Amino acid sequence: VNETPRAGRSGSVSSPPHQAVDYAQKIDVNPPKGTRDFPPEEMRLRNWLFQNFREVSQLFGFEEVDYPVLESEALFIRKAGEEIRDQLYCFEDRGNRRVALRPELTPSLARLVIQKGKSVPLPIKWFAVGQCWRYERMTRGRRREHYQWNMDIIGVPDVTGEAELISSIVTFFKRIGITSKDVGFKISSRKVLQEVLSLYSVPETSFAKACIIIDKMGKIPVEEIKKELKSVELSNEAIEDLLQVLSMKSLTELEEKLGGGGEAVSELKQLFSLAEKFGYSEWIQFDASVVRGLAYYTGIVFEGFDREGKLRAICGGGRYDRLLSTFGGDDLPACGFGFGDAVIIELLKERQLLPELPLEVENIVCSLDPDLKGAAARVASVLRGKGQCVDLVLENKPLKWVFKRAARINARRLILVGSAEWEKGMVVVKILSTGEQYEANVDEVE
Numbered sequence: 544v545n546e547t548p549r550a551g552r553s554g555s556v557s558s559p560p561h562q563a564v565d566y567a568q569k570i571d572v573n574p575p576k577g578t579r580d581f582p583p584e585e586m587r588l589r590n591w592l593f594q595n596f597r598e599v600s601q602l603f604g605f606e607e608v609d610y611p612v613l614e615s616e617a618l619f620i621r622k623a624g625e626e627i628r629d630q631l632y633c634f635e636d637r638g639n640r641r642v643a644l645r646p647e648l649t650p651s652l653a654r655l656v657i658q659k660g661k662s663v664p665l666p667i668k669w670f671a672v673g674q675c676w677r678y679e680r681m682t683r684g685r686r687r688e689h690y691q692w693n694m695d696i697i698g699v700p701d702v703t704g705e706a707e708l709i710s711s712i713v714t715f716f717k718r719i720g721i722t723s724k725d726v727g728f729k730i731s732s733r734k735v736l737q738e739v740l741s742l743y744s745v746p747e748t749s750f751a752k753a754c755i756i757i758d759k760m761g762k763i764p765v766e767e768i769k770k771e772l773k774s775v776e777l778s779n780e781a782i783e784d785l786l787q788v789l790s791m792k793s794l795t796e797l798e799e800k801l802g803g804g805g806e807a808v809s810e811l812k813q814l815f816s817l818a819e820k821f822g823y824s825e826w827i828q829f830d831a832s833v834v835r836g837l838a839y840y841t842g843i844v845f846e847g848f849d850r851e852g853k854l855r856a857i858c859g860g861g862r863y864d865r866l867l868s869t870f871g872g873d874d875l876p877a878c879g880f881g882f883g884d885a886v887i888i889e890l891l892k893e894r895q896l897l898p899e900l901p902l903e904v905e906n907i908v909c910s911l912d913p914d915l916k917g918a919a920a921r922v923a924s925v926l927r928g929k930g931q932c933v934d935l936v937l938e939n940k941p942l943k944w945v946f947k948r949a950a951r952i953n954a955r956r957l958i959l960v961g962s963a964e965w966e967k968g969m970v971v972v973k974i975l976s977t978g979e980q981y982e983a984n985v986d987e988v989e
């Protein structure tokens with residue numbers, strides 16, 4: 544018998560010359576470290592989440608875009624000491640090009656906006672849901688990929704842009720059952736830091752670095768924060784003043800410190816006033832300690848947080864009016880946010896708000912006679928032609944097996960193709976929830 548012998552536990556086997564097969568060792572069937580598979584149940588939850596991202600984005604009039612997961616490394620090389628840079632998933636390709644798996648979507652958006660130039664009218668309102676990567680030592684056991692929902696507005700200099708973006712996130716939270724009792728937004732502005740540092744002779748190049756250091760507040764000891772701020776040329780006096788301002792939780796207090804004439808206070812006041820008009824005031828609070836960990840923010844910054852304080856930031860964003868010029872383009876006012884697919888699922892689990900998303904197939908069709916497989920295929924095609932979802936039993940299976948599968952796929956109806964009925968052009972329809980059964984012409988099964 545010319546049957547290919549099956550390999551033993553290891554190594555290759557002798558096989559007929561025309562079947563020179565190399566039986567490799569059993570591969571690791573798990574996905575690469577830090578990455579996830581999405582089997583059907585997880586994929587239904589992911590699709591549900593992304594569908595909500597997309598529906599909210601479209602509700603706000605945004606257009607969907609996407610970019611390559613692989614970008615030139617140059618897009619992400621910033622020298623402000625960001626974690627996102629330290630964990631860049633970068634390599635040299637076979638053409639000796641330095642490339643990277645995108646760690647975020649905003650630089651790609653900036654690249655496309657520059658590429659499109661004046662061919663795209665302003666304001667640009669784009670959204671994307673894309674996989675982003677980081678290469679982190681697995682000792683911390685954290686994931687190396689996640690999907691991020693981004694919404695960005697290009698060409699609007701006023702804080703109405705930020706107010707609109709926060710409104711879209713609040714709309715998303717409400718759609719999935721999250722309330723302002725579960726989640727809030729901490730809001731501040733990088734201009735707060737700028738106006739404090741402007742009281743001291745701090746080099747312009749220190750600003751972004753100082754923001755990245757301050758973003759580590761609460762994650763590393765304050766003495767370490769002070770040491771790192773000194774390393775970017777902040778005086779002890781500037782540092783003490785800065786830390787005192789960063790502890791502020793009221794705009795009134797901030798105004799007493801900075802005066803009411805600066806942009807930081809006036810923009811924040813405008814944003815809180817707009818929030819009142821949008822109807823989401825109870826979702827937001829001023830918190831001067833929010834700076835976010837991306838170097839390119841220049842104004843308002845915000846982050847969504849879980850009020851129980853158990854989870855990491857749910858989302859974050861802000862204004863980045865100077866990003867395009869870092870890529871050689873003409874600057875345009877811009878604001879946007881990123882919303883990851885992991886923390887939100889943890890929050891929904893915490894709040895028992897995960898949706899029930901069972902597999903649901905309307906019909907299961909099976910032939911009672913091996914000679915009627917063709918007839919069963921025809922019945923399936925007729926139903927599918929009417930937009931009916933059909934699971935067609937493709938092999939000769941006992942009815943017990945068919946009923947078991949029907950239960951597993953939550954089929955509402957079992958369509959049986961039997962010879963006696965088929966001779967009359969009929970099929971048997973069984974409503975599985977009630978057991979009710981009737982004959983019907985296949986063209987009349989609705």
Ligand SMILES: Nc1ccc(Br)nc1
Pocket residue numbers: 627646647675676677686687688689
């Ligand atoms: N930037 C970034 C990428 C991937 C993951 Br997981 N977290 C953050």
